[in-house]
Amino acid sequence: MRNQWVAGFTVALFGLSGVALAKVGESEAQRLGNELTPVGAERQGNVSGSIPVWTGGLTKPPADWKPGQVETNPFPEDEPLFVITGDNVELYRDKLTDGHIRMLEQYGPEFVMPVYQTRRTAAFPEDVYEKSRENARSAELLANGNGVRDTIMTSPFPIPKNGLEVIWNHILRYRGEELSFRSASATPQVNGSYNQVVNQYDYFFAYSRRGANLADIDNKIFYLKTDTIAPSSLAGTITLVHETLDQIRSPRLAWRYDAGSRRLRRSPNLAYETDLPNSSSLRSVDQKDMYNGAPNQYDWELKGKREIFVPYNAYKLHDADVQPDDVIRPQHINQELARYELHRVWVVEAKLRTGISHIYSRRVFYVDEDSWQILATEEYDGNDELWRVSEAHNISYYSEPVFWTTMEMTYDLNAQRYYIDGLDNGFPAYDFEPGFRGNQFSASAARRAARR
Template sequence: MSGMRSHIVAGAAAVLFGLSGQALAKVSPAEAERLGNELTPVGAERSANESGTIPEWTGGLSTPPAGWREGEIEINPFPDDKPLFVITRDNLDLYRDKLSDGHIRMIEQYGPDFFMPVYQSRRTAAFPEHVYEKSVENATSAELLDNGNGVRDTIMTSPFPIPRNGLEVIWNHILRYRGTEISFRSASATPQTDGSYNPVVNEYDYFFAYSRKGAELEEIDNKIFYLKTNTISPSSLAGTITLVHETLDQIRSPRLAWRYDSGSRRLRRSPNLAYETDLPNSSSLRSVDQKDMYNGAPNQYDWTLKGKREMYVPYNAYKLHGDSVEADDVIRPKHINQKLTRYELHRVWVVEATLRTGISHIYARRVFYVDEDSWQILASEEYDQEGNLWRVSEAHNISYYSEPVFWTTMEMTYDLKAGRYYIDGLDDGFKAYDFSPGFRSNEFTASAARRAARR
């Protein structure tokens, strides 16, 4: 932790350090006027850094590159970019001040095969104009509920573009804009130490009630989104359906989840699909609340905002996302093929989560690195009960084209003790993400899932 503490970016005087769950007043209209001026509409610093190694934000990648057509998988908008340099075990000391403790450990433990190719920083995160408008509106209305277990007077996107504490940053991630609906297929895997693996293919259907244009908080029934997953392969799992109703205040109204097992042919409630429960098909390498890097009620931890840092983080992962890349190209023993990765220098918010007294969770402490331009968690570290670094997680992201959204294309959690990892987002051979499948909320009821399972 000493390295992290010593490299907090100066100028974060507005941040109230040490707050862990105490609600604060919404920002004033005068303060909110910074949004769209020296701050971007979502709250990032618009200007370049002093050295120019992080450029000014000029609107992000709001227009698809030439050569891409609707319905196709996103192409690399920067095909001519080459690494500026590569961080290895041999030159690690030159870059420690801009690396997370997790990435330092990965290089030390898995080098020379684990290295970090660093490219030109490109601030590609972009969202629709109506999302920017709501971000500015949320700034002067949104407030944390008691104990920070929910928010009020917010809609569509992140509620706190000018955050005052760690809880507000985490809620910005949980409620960030990811479109209004999406359907896609992808595969996950838990490779053995020799690199062998058996992929699990799922179909994902999301309906984001909270983010729909014109939605009002009182009309969405405390729901953030509805999610239905359908396992396609292997045959032993095919037909398994999971249905989730993700709630805004999970203490007042906990997450609702159901699971249909093709063997028993019954749809059952899954009350334990939360917190430290093993993520299905993860070989106990990832907990449920690590899906999407962090999800669910934040009530088990005290959250502390440590400030902002300039760091090398996964970004613009179009090589990993490309339609010519297959799972065999990505998966390697102990970690993915780092030749396909791209890291850039970006400003990130650093949030530390410490397990509350009397609460049980496999992770006693967690550290999150949150992108200032999108509120997406880009990397995290998970510590065991003895304070040892146990797992390191990454989210490799892109800006999508059919809907201006900055979101993950691939996530992985590395278990440093087991020498194995969980990976999700292997999308070779599948169609492009569909951001307008035409869903209705009544397609995500338990009865609808039951009917779908019997077909």
């Protein structure tokens, strides 16, 4: 076998049409908070001790951090235990994704993976843990797996039985109730030259609002408005998204305001394989946040769990003093700022359904057991050749206990270029309490904002 599986089982997902899959029984649900963490991870570490026991995650910020500041590094004294390179990759092959093996081999001595002590920092508010326990007892997939029912606030399936449940855990993971921040994206040329696109992001997470229920949220997961700040040629462009829970019954709603035409228009194709705006065709729309949208184009298979080296605790990349020029390098980011740790991940493979068109025929997802955040992916072309590799570099935020990305990138192995998003260095800290109201995210509100 090319890779060793920590859990050598395969759960294939077939025959979802007609009925919903069952929720877990009471005895199984009682494992949450005992041998399993409240979100469903294995509480204990591994046999060697290289993965420690989960003791609650990072619940207190460092002493040098104050509210309103960008998160500081809680582990400033940590040094790499070792560095994986193209020369020593064989020593670690069983704990690497196929995508990382390919990058180590293809990009030679410049692409390295510094591996640090594993720190299980993922933590969430106590009421999120309580909802996770409730969801385990009630949540079910809808017919064909295109939505869920009897769930709210956070991941619906803390004890997943198939690949679709794991993917829905990522899509519906808790990211706070609302959020406002500014960051940049770029698509560096092969020589490393780049131009930034700066956006203001405003999120309103209807699904995660405290006290909400499915009837209240009108089939919405979240509302998102992005306002392009720079460059001047794109400034004033507004994108508005209403992300729906069951996108087959009620597809994603999206509008785009172009400052040149001064009109707000519906964007019905902002989904699936459509090029992500300003990505130079290096990333599809459904790769934003590592994966989003309706899962109906693929058959999903849960391959099991593995212990692998994944991006984690990326406080160096998030540092307020680090600038985009410090991060961006030709062909890949500055790997000296990256941090990899050994973690247990769920591995999910998605294969394109017969008769469906998408640029990716097969995709592999590596999903963190402690947070349900997708940490890495592999994307394959129509000939089943590895085409792209994506990473999510994450941190635990302090003002709202969430574990989420600070930076994402998709590497195109053929073009030897990449798309990077989340260059928030130099901008204010994320604001998890901006005081939004749901009606601020209507099409009419976006139209009024665009005209000001």
